[in-house]
Amino acid sequence: MIFGESKRYYIERRIAERMTATGTRTFSAYFTCLESDEEEVEQLINAFTVNETYFYREEHQLRCLSRSLLPSIVQGRQPGDLVRIWSAPCSTGEEPYSIAIWLLENWPMVDAYHIEIVGSDIDTQALAAAQAGYYGERALSRLPTDVIARYFEPARSGQRRLIQDMRESVKFTSTNLVNSVSVAAQGHFDIIFCRNVLIYFDDSSRLLAVSNLYNSLNPGGYICLGHTESMSRISKRFDLCRFDDAVVYQRPGSNRDG
Incomplete structure (x- = not known):
């Protein structure tokens, strides 16, 4: 993660808070x-991380997930086969939980396969909040009211808690994307959501993180970046894929190899 001169006050304030x-x-x-x-x-580290997120953020990528990416991944696989999806970084859990809810609501084949969703972050406080599953009005603002009613407990003290079945649908782990050992420990995935984090890395850290992400993808697997990010500017190892709903990047090869 890199900070320019304009962030000096932010850095000094965070360090001063920890010194106190x-x-x-x-x-x-x-x-x-x-x-x-x-x-x-x-x-x-926790003091410096940015955890700005909400449910159904960049919904077009979720549409792409259910309409294009998953149908491509499961082509040739058998019912009951494992499909792994990774949200890294996952912040306080809105993204991986959004994936779980979206698939239940929008992918008819969701019960035909064993879907494993993993959320990872370097911020241990954010991970603890994700596992607890409490969310305020702003985090839920993009969700339809009927979806909120199905997957969240009634509001208490201005927050709603994700129901237990949904909290148990995501596995949370602590991971540093620029640490090869840390990333390798998560195993291999068919789809990775890595949105709005690479822009905070310097060039060498960005290249290392992308190399780690490439190695974490099964051949034929896909990675989704944030709307301001472009893999083509970082690495030529991925193929650019234009679907109706989103532009994503693919590790070359057949997903049957994974």
């Missing part, structure tokens, strides 16, 4: 704390 929390009075003392305290490193 740890009782360190100088940056050199705080830096020494970071060198010896892995938990504080985790807290500092």
Whole structure:
């Protein structure tokens, strides 16, 4: 993750907050704390992550998922076969839960295959919030009211909790996209949603993350980026695929190899 000069105040404020929390009075003392305290490193990372998201964000990609990507992936597979979908980063869970809800609502073949949805993030606080499954009005604003009624408990204190069956439909893991070992531990996927994160990396970190994502895709698998991102500017290893609903990128090869 990179921050320009315009973000200096943001960076200084976040570090100052952590210095106050740890009782360190100088940056050199705080830096020494970071060198010896892995938990504080985790807290500092959490302080810098951006968790702006909501349900059904970039809905056109969800339409593409059910209308084009999944039919392509399962072609030639048998009922009951495993299909793995990865949301990385997943923030506080809106994206992977959106995928689960969308498939139940819009993909007629959802019960014919074993769909495994994994949500990963480097922010452990965001992951804890995702697993808890409480969401406010803004996060739910794009969902139809009947969908909210089916998948969320009645509102309490301005929030609604995702029903237990849906909370159990997503597996959450801590992952650093630029750490090859961390990414490899997640296994291989047929479809990856990696939206609005690569723009925050410097060039070398972006290349490493993309290489890790490529290795995580089964041959023939697809990756969806954010609307401001272009894989073609980062790596030539992926094929660009234009579907009616969205432009995505594919690892060359047959998905039957995965």
